[in-house]
Amino acid sequence: MKKLIAGVVLGVSLTTLAHGAGNPQAGEQKAAVCTSCHGPGGQKPIMATYPKLAGLGEKYLYRQMSAIKAGDRAIPEMTGLLDSLSDQDLQDLAAYFNAQERIVSQANPDLIEQGAALYRGGNLATGVPACAACHNPQGKGNEPGGYPALGGQNAEYVMKQLKAYRDGTRATDANSSIMMDVASRLTDAEIEAVANYVSGLH
Structure with missing residues (x-):
C-alpha cells in the first residue's frame, strides 16, 4: 500500500x-x-x-x-x-x-589567453573563482542551477552585464548576489578579456 x-x-x-x-x-x-x-x-x-x-x-x-x-x-x-x-x-x-542552436561569435585572439585563464582558473590573488565552475568548461551553463550558457554570447553584452553586477545595478536574485561578489573583484581589463573569451567558447 x-x-x-x-x-x-x-x-x-x-x-x-x-x-x-x-x-x-x-x-x-x-x-x-x-x-x-x-x-x-x-x-x-x-x-x-x-x-x-x-x-x-x-x-x-x-x-x-x-x-x-x-x-x-x-x-x-x-x-x-x-x-x-x-x-x-x-x-x-x-x-x-x-531549444534554438547557439551561434558562436568571433573572439579577439589577443585577449584569449588572459580570458581563458580567468574563465578556467579564476584569479587566486583576488579571490575570483573560475567561471567554468558554474557555467561549464564549454560554456554550456548549468540548467538545474539556473546558470546561463555563456558560450557564443556577445562580448559587449557580457561586459555590460559584468559591470552592472559590479556596480550593483543588476541585483535580482540569489544568483545575482553570487555574480555581484565575483564582478566586484574583476578589473575592467579582466572583464574585457573574459567576455571576449566566452564569445568564442563552444
Whole structure:
C-alpha cells in the first residue's frame, strides 16, 4: 500500500512538473516581437549589447523574463513588452529560445589567453573563482542551477552585464548576489578579456 501511495504521489508530481514546463512550439508562436531585437530564434541580436537568447537555458530565461515583467530587473528596451504575457507564455518562450542552436561569435585572439585563464582558473590573488565552475568548461551553463550558457554570447553584452553586477545595478536574485561578489573583484581589463573569451567558447 505504501508503495502504491508513493507511486501515485510521484506520478502526480511528475505530471505537475510536465504540465508546468514550457512548450517550444507554443513559444515560437509568441516570439515574433522578440525577434525584432534578438533576431530570428534569438540567435543574432541587432545590437551587440543585446543578448543572444538561443540555448541560454530554459530556467534562466524564464527567471529573467519574470524579473523583467515584475520590474525587479530594469531594462528600458523591454519596458512593457512582457506585461500582457501570462506565466505560461513566459515558460513557453523560455522553452522555445532554449531549444534554438547557439551561434558562436568571433573572439579577439589577443585577449584569449588572459580570458581563458580567468574563465578556467579564476584569479587566486583576488579571490575570483573560475567561471567554468558554474557555467561549464564549454560554456554550456548549468540548467538545474539556473546558470546561463555563456558560450557564443556577445562580448559587449557580457561586459555590460559584468559591470552592472559590479556596480550593483543588476541585483535580482540569489544568483545575482553570487555574480555581484565575483564582478566586484574583476578589473575592467579582466572583464574585457573574459567576455571576449566566452564569445568564442563552444
